Amino acid sequence: MLASLKNHGFELTMDPKVAEVIIVNTCAFLTVASEESINRILDLSDFKSSGNCEKLVATGCLTQRYQDSLSKQIPELDGMLGSNGFEQIPELVHSMYEGSGHSQVSLHKKPHYKQFEEQARIQTTPQHFVYLKIAEGCSNMCSFCNIPSLRGNFSSRSVNSIVTEIRSLTEKGVKEINLISQDTSSYAKDFKNNTGLATLLKSISKIEGDFWIRLFYCYPNTFTTEALEIIAGDTRFCRYLDMPFQHINDDVLKAMNRKIDRAQIENKMQEIKSYLPDAAWRTTFIVGFPTETEENFEELLEFVSTGHFQHVGVFSYSHEDNIRSAKWGDPIPNALKHERRNKLMEAQQQVSCQRNKDYIGKKMKVLVDGISEESELLLQGRSEFQGPEVDGLVYINEGTARPGTFQNVEITEAHTYDLIGRIV
Numbered sequence: 001m002l003a004s005l006k007n008h009g010f011e012l013t014m015d016p017k018v019a020e021v022i023i024v025n026t027c028a029f030l031t032v033a034s035e036e037s038i039n040r041i042l043d044l045s046d047f048k049s050s051g052n053c054e055k056l057v058a059t060g061c062l063t064q065r066y067q068d069s070l071s072k073q074i075p076e077l078d079g080m081l082g083s084n085g086f087e088q089i090p091e092l093v094h095s096m097y098e099g100s101g102h103s104q105v106s107l108h109k110k111p112h113y114k115q116f117e118e119q120a121r122i123q124t125t126p127q128h129f130v131y132l133k134i135a136e137g138c139s140n141m142c143s144f145c146n147i148p149s150l151r152g153n154f155s156s157r158s159v160n161s162i163v164t165e166i167r168s169l170t171e172k173g174v175k176e177i178n179l180i181s182q183d184t185s186s187y188a189k190d191f192k193n194n195t196g197l198a199t200l201l202k203s204i205s206k207i208e209g210d211f212w213i214r215l216f217y218c219y220p221n222t223f224t225t226e227a228l229e230i231i232a233g234d235t236r237f238c239r240y241l242d243m244p245f246q247h248i249n250d251d252v253l254k255a256m257n258r259k260i261d262r263a264q265i266e267n268k269m270q271e272i273k274s275y276l277p278d279a280a281w282r283t284t285f286i287v288g289f290p291t292e293t294e295e296n297f298e299e300l301l302e303f304v305s306t307g308h309f310q311h312v313g314v315f316s317y318s319h320e321d322n323i324r325s326a327k328w329g330d331p332i333p334n335a336l337k338h339e340r341r342n343k344l345m346e347a348q349q350q351v352s353c354q355r356n357k358d359y360i361g362k363k364m365k366v367l368v369d370g371i372s373e374e375s376e377l378l379l380q381g382r383s384e385f386q387g388p389e390v391d392g393l394v395y396i397n398e399g400t401a402r403p404g405t406f407q408n409v410e411i412t413e414a415h416t417y418d419l420i421g422r423i424v
């Protein structure tokens with residue numbers, strides 16, 4: 001959206017006080033996210049009286065999910081765009097200043113990646129790392145998830161356009177490319193021509209240079225041995241695997257429509273470990289799913305306590321009106337959901353702490369992010385085992401380095417989430 005606006009002559013600002021048009025890109029994955037999005041829109045509408053704001057626009061999943069009611073509920077909105085067709089944002093802004101200035105909702109049934117194939121990009125992350133979306137939507141239909149209804153069926157971006165963008169980013173000095181999508185393992189499945197994630201990884205592997213590629217959101221069922229072999233054969237693919245499991249009990253997995261059971265998950269993990277024995281695993285779990293019994297939760301707790309994972313995200317089940325698991329209602333009280341979440345997090349904290357201690361005395365390649373947010377006397381960075389924004393950090397208390405450079409760091413201390421070390 002930023003690139004489209006800039007190419008159409010708009011001047012961009014991050015300061016809502018001076019902006020004449022304020023655009024809020026919203027999330028509506030969970031009720032809590034919808035509420036946060038609405039509050040943000042309402043907060044920013046104050047700039048119509050206290051700032052320069054002439055037009056307020058909402059885009060993304062909130063407008064996609066509540067298209068009919070949103071303009072009535074928030075009359076301060078002048079324009080709306082759904083979660084697709086973002087390239088239409090300049091047209092939408094122009095149209096708000098033309099004629100009667102009526103609100104416009106522009107919705108596409110299916111996500112389409114055509115607009116990204118040749119589009120310029122404005123990088124909003126620090127100069128040395130980016131997120132690169134390789135597909136949009138999802139065709140998995142997990143019963144607790146409304147993403148397919150908000151973002152449509154799985155739709156991949158072409159190998160050529162992704163590789164061209166990575167090449168251009170690495171030439172500009174980007175050192176870490178984080179591949180994201182709702183289901184990275186299924187990349188290119190929609191092309192129906194035998195292209196797959198392995199094809200993409202093979203093409204990326206041909207790009208020369210010293211940079212990291214990190215894969216997020218690898219759905220376990222469709223992650224292939226071929227993809228694994230390519231990752232194992234090129235050390236620029238981070239030894240890091242983000243593979244959301246959501247639960248481990250067979251009955252809950254079935255009710256979640258995850259199309260996988262515990263034995264298959266364990267087999268997949270074993271296969272991956274045989275190729276990448278040192279990889280850091282990240283996963284996510286949902287507690288408080290409507291059919292989750294105390295025994296089901298205990299099984300999950302025991303699984304996490306075994307110590308497979310470096311990083312775990314735990315979410316309390318959120319009852320939504322547009323998901324298939326809504327048929328079971330929301331029988332587990334919030335207090336019990338929170339208790340289960342806390343128990344799981346505490347079990348994982350012990351695991352994370354122990355795994356971090358195992359790094360003491362080891363040397364690792366660290367990508368320096370810059371001066372630490374904690375203290376000007378420290379640098380902060382990340383090893384290949386730590387993804388940006390979601391995982392812990394490596395704090396460096398000896399040695400100097402420029403942001404965006406790789407350094408060899410010896411780990412001297414370990415905490416639950418973070419490591420401390422010195423440049424050697």
Ligand code: SF4
Pocket residue numbers: 138139140141142145146147148182183219
């Ligand atoms: S794979 Fe992820 S995005 Fe797709 S339906 Fe399941 S939870 Fe939602």
